[in-house]
Amino acid sequence: MKLKLDFVNKVSKVAKNNEVILLKDKTTKNKILKFINNSLFNNKLFLEKKFLSQNINGMTYIFVNCMRSKTSLDFEKLGSDLYVFLKNNKIENSFFDTNKSFLTNVQIEKLIHGAQLKSYDFSVYKTDKSKNVITNLYIVGNKYKKSNLLRFKLNSLLEGVFLTRDLVSEPGNILHPDEYAKRITKLRKFGLKVTVYDKKKLKKLGMNALLGVGQGSIRGSYLVTIEWNGAKNKSKPLGFVGKGVCFDTGGYSLKPAKFMEDMTYDMAGSATVVGLMKTLALRKSKINAVGVVGLVENMVSGNAQRPGDIVKSYSGKTIEVLNTDAEGRLVLADALTFTEEKFKPQFIVDLATLTGAIIVSLGSEYAGLFSNNDKLSKQLIDAGESVEEKLWRMPLNENFDKLINSKNADMQNINYVGGAGSTTAAQFLQRFIINKTPWAHLDIAGMAFSKYGGALNSGGATGYGVRLLNKLIEDNYE
Numbered sequence: 397m398k399l400k401l402d403f404v405n406k407v408s409k410v411a412k413n414n415e416v417i418l419l420k421d422k423t424t425k426n427k428i429l430k431f432i433n434n435s436l437f438n439n440k441l442f443l444e445k446k447f448l449s450q451n452i453n454g455m456t457y458i459f460v461n462c463m464r465s466k467t468s469l470d471f472e473k474l475g476s477d478l479y480v481f482l483k484n485n486k487i488e489n490s491f492f493d494t495n496k497s498f499l500t501n502v503q504i505e506k507l508i509h510g511a512q513l514k515s516y517d518f519s520v521y522k523t524d525k526s527k528n529v530i531t532n533l534y535i536v537g538n539k540y541k542k543s544n545l546l547r548f549k550l551n552s553l554l555e556g557v558f559l560t561r562d563l564v565s566e567p568g569n570i571l572h573p574d575e576y577a578k579r580i581t582k583l584r585k586f587g588l589k590v591t592v593y594d595k596k597k598l599k600k601l602g603m604n605a606l607l608g609v610g611q612g613s614i615r616g617s618y619l620v621t622i623e624w625n626g627a628k629n630k631s632k633p634l635g636f637v638g639k640g641v642c643f644d645t646g647g648y649s650l651k652p653a654k655f656m657e658d659m660t661y662d663m664a665g666s667a668t669v670v671g672l673m674k675t676l677a678l679r680k681s682k683i684n685a686v687g688v689v690g691l692v693e694n695m696v697s698g699n700a701q702r703p704g705d706i707v708k709s710y711s712g713k714t715i716e717v718l719n720t721d722a723e724g725r726l727v728l729a730d731a732l733t734f735t736e737e738k739f740k741p742q743f744i745v746d747l748a749t750l751t752g753a754i755i756v757s758l759g760s761e762y763a764g765l766f767s768n769n770d771k772l773s774k775q776l777i778d779a780g781e782s783v784e785e786k787l788w789r790m791p792l793n794e795n796f797d798k799l800i801n802s803k804n805a806d807m808q809n810i811n812y813v814g815g816a817g818s819t820t821a822a823q824f825l826q827r828f829i830i831n832k833t834p835w836a837h838l839d840i841a842g843m844a845f846s847k848y849g850g851a852l853n854s855g856g857a858t859g860y861g862v863r864l865l866n867k868l869i870e871d872n873y874e
Contacts, residue, residue, distance in 0.1 A: 399515035403535045447481045468506045473851050475510030482531050494537030509550045513852040518565040549679045556675030557859035563667035564857035568643035568660045572615045573691040580620050586677040589623040603730040605709040609723040610692030612700025622673045622687040633684040635741030637731050639724045639748035640666030640691040647694050647720030664844030665747035668861035683873050688735045690727040706805045711828050714805040722810045724750050725824050732828045743772050743834040747861050753817030755842040762788040763843045766822035769834035779867040796823045
């Protein structure tokens with residue numbers, strides 16, 4: 397069931413059997429519901445569950461309790477809950493008369509945005525299209541502008557989130573590195589500068605850490621840069637880096653089947669970067685930004701990387717690959733140094749479904765945040781709280797370095813002593829920030845995909861990170 401919005405001046409005949417009414421206080425109740433004898437506000441079901449529907453004179457009225465909604469996020473969640481109510485009650489057509497509403501335009505926009513976020517559905521490969529029921533919500537009112545700046549920004553954000561969810565939802569046989577790189581190049585039509593570095597170019601650059609991960613696959617390995625130049629001056633860009641392992645078998649350090657089936661979303665970090673860059677371009681953000689994604693497939697073959705191999709990274713540092721299933725950090729290692737050296741960004745934020753250990757620590761409520769910069773960390777945490785994409789800062793300390801020092805190379809890619817799996821992975825990444833650029837690593841392994849859904853997603857790919865980073869930019873850099 398999907399949500400379709402339509403903006404009309406008068407009540408739609410199609411939707412005339414349902415009306416959404418939002419209630420905030422008794423004054424509103426008396427104005428709108430004076431013809432109802434029983435007090436709606438004494439109905440415990442309404443007070444507890446926010447929604448109640450009643451048939452009055454042949455029309456179904458859907459009453460929405462807004463009394464507890466204070467912030468923009470509250471109204472987004474209320475919109476999400478409204479969509480679920482309509483879906484669960486199989487209400488296909490309804491209208492919301494904004495002329496009768498006490499809500500501000502901002503609150504209305506946030507409510508609609510929340511409903512849209514919740515209504516996402518990935519049904520590309522479903523053959524029975526009859527089950528794709530559409531929920532029509534008609535926004536009625538002469539006073540309500542059909543186009544405004546806030547809706548423009550929210551729709552741009554929605555497109556970025558949905559692109560990220562689409563990419564993460566695609567199966568590995570469809571969205572392999574070759575196809576992924578092609579899809580990113582299509583973003584050029586939005587004014588983004590996209591540059592694709594293939595195996596030949598990567599080898600010439602010396603990105604052997606990234607190439608080593610993908611060498612067992614018949615598919616290509618790529619580094620793709622996506623640039624948005626929205627600032628009038630030539631200010632340093634904001635840097636975003638994403639892990640794009642399109643499928644992860646674990647390589648010769650093979651994953652059990654139970655843990656391999658979900659590895660189509662091991663590219664979620666890169667998908668967040670791609671979705672964010674599309675959002676920035678669509679809403680004509682007045683900043684300069686660059687997204688960098690490393691696209692590989694970690695497979696087993698006669699040419700695959702072996703445990704014990706030593707590779708030389710783009711930075712010149714050597715890595716002993718003790719476990720081929722700790723591959724994401726190898727991809728990010730080259731991407732981070734390249735981003736820092738080529739673009740000299742104000743900061744770098746990388747995102748990756750990097751470790752299972754972060755799920756043990758934080759479950760699916762928080763992503764792990766590791767950073768060398770307190771200011772950037774606070775900005776990220778504050779942005780996450782305001783859009784319900786929460787972060788929890790985890791420790792970095794030079795004492796962890798001894799756990800990834802190697803006898804045979806500059807470092808090893810895994811800690812076999814045990815413990816601190818997420819921290820040692822982040823400590824590894826920090827070694828590839830050469831020039832002390834403010835940097836934050838977001839381990840989103842527990843957040844990129846949800847089997848049960850969340851406040852603003854319907855289950856499956858969540859699109860985590862797009863709204864967070866967009867909010868970071870809006871609040872601090874625009």
